Amino acid sequence: MKKLINDPRAVVEESVEGFGIAHADLVTVHPDPLFVVRRDAPVQGKVGLVSGGGSGHEPLHAGFVGRGMLDAAVPGAVFTSPTPDAIIPATTAVDGGAGVLHIVKNYTGDVLNFETAAEMAAADGVDVRSVLVNDDVAVEDSLYTAGRRGVGGTVLVERIAGAAAERGDDLDSVAAVAQRVIDGVRSMGVALTACTVPHAGVPSFELTEDEIEIGVGIHGEPGRHRIAMEDADGITQRLLDPITSDLQLVSGDRTIVMVNGMGGTPAGELYIVFRRVAQLLEGLGVRIERSLVGNYITALEMQGASLTVLRADDEMLELWDTPVHTAALRWGV
Template identity: 70%
Template sequence: MKKLIRDPQTVVKDSLAGFAAAHPGLVRVQTDPDYVVRADAPVRGKVGLVSGGGSGHEPLHAGFVGYGMLDAAVPGAVFTSPTPDPILEATKAVDGGAGVLHIVKNYTGDVLNFETAAELAAAEDVQVESVVVDDDVAVKDSLYTAGRRGVAGTVLVEKIAGAAAERGDDLAAVAAVARKVNDRARSMGVALTAPVVPHAGVPSFDISDHEVEIGIGIHGEPGRERIEWEPVDGLVQRLMTPILEDLPFTSSDDVLLFVNGMGATPLVELYIVYDAAASILRERNIQVSRSLVGNFVTSLDMQGCSITLLQLDDELKALWDAPVETAALRWGR
């Protein structure tokens, strides 16, 4: 295995050190336990937003810490949810008196560890609300399963809830906006290759040179189905159909179209995916009024992408357009 690393054991710490050095005005990086907070945290009177999860999905989450988005990010080991300690410390560090929202991707590990941290925070008199993101339509949801995964839609939740917090919404209102985004967002992904986790040193699954995995997650889990490679329009149709049917999205809806790279797919391809997805929406008379294309919720060096649709309304558009200043998403300042 070749990677630009020192040692598989120190990947997260070393990367955080670089992140701290590269963005001194934006964030502070705490160590032992490890988490990243806005340079000006805690912001008095503002609801604090904390997210986190396994590392390997960069820029998620640390790349979204800053004005108008997250107040703190808590990175676990690669693909492994963080433990409660750093979540608790981050929660306390960003509490400006208005309470803290935990944005948690729906994985058993993330949910359990954030849950424990929230209980511990409550015991220290920090008001915590939690929103669980589960936008991945590849996974069947039911009371008797682990439910849907949280994938790329997380960025949209973090951006929009962050804007709501920044405009002064209280904790219940910020949580409600976050849930609204999650309720209206649907995602699905395809992988051409599997990621290589540093401490494993081999691809997370084996796949031949002419096959793709449909319905993959962001942790190197195999997907729901393996098929022969086909040109982009067919692959995009396989992602779009379940997405469109699920909400469902219907004619004259107004959407944000988000094409997310898994980390090793060139931008030139992501824009081709965007083109294919936009055509499908055009046919269905669904209007795309906002868009996002790039590597935002990745799976190390996996090749592939996910598509996310978010049903917009005026409030969500205004919050999406509101200024944001983070390492990985920035506009308006």
């Protein structure tokens, strides 16, 4: 294992400390318990958005804390859910009197710990709602979930719900638009190589030189099938077909598309994938209205990519285009 780390047990704390120093104009880091809030939190009269999960998926979630997205992010240990003792103070820290929305990826630990935190925050007088992101079409159940996993669609939920909160929508409305995004977004991933969790020191799974895993999870969970390596166009077709089928996309539909790197994939390769996605959707009469290409929800240094497609409506596109200012996503400012 070769990584730019010191003590494997201190990776998360040191990384978040560095993140806070680098982006001190945007965020404040609370070290114990560990969570990140936007610099101006709490924003009075605005719904607060909180998300979190295991570290190793950067820039998710801390990279999306700021204007137009999250008010707080709670990082757990690498690939490990954050605990309620960090989620609770993060929730109360961003409560500006309009309530707080928890955006939770569908992993058992995340679900249980955010539920516990929501109950305890509510006991302290905070109005809390939760939405569950479950966009991965690869599997129905995995080692870590009951139902579909929450993956790349989380970025789109955080962006659009964050924009709704920023314009002043109330808690019920922000939760409703987040749920509409969840209902209309699907994702699928592929791994070309495994990743290595720092404290483990060995790859999280094994692939031979000519194998790839179609439908892999962001923690290396098994996908739909393991096949021989194919060219980019063939792999892209395998990612897109289950998504278009599940969403039942038809000619005239409008979409937001994200081609996401898993941490170790060159940008040039991601654009080759996006090129083919655009060709295939054009062939179906489906329009790409907005797009993201890059590393937004990673799995350490895994080589691979994920594809996320959202069927978008006028309001989603309007919210998408409003200003956003975070470490990892910004426009209109």
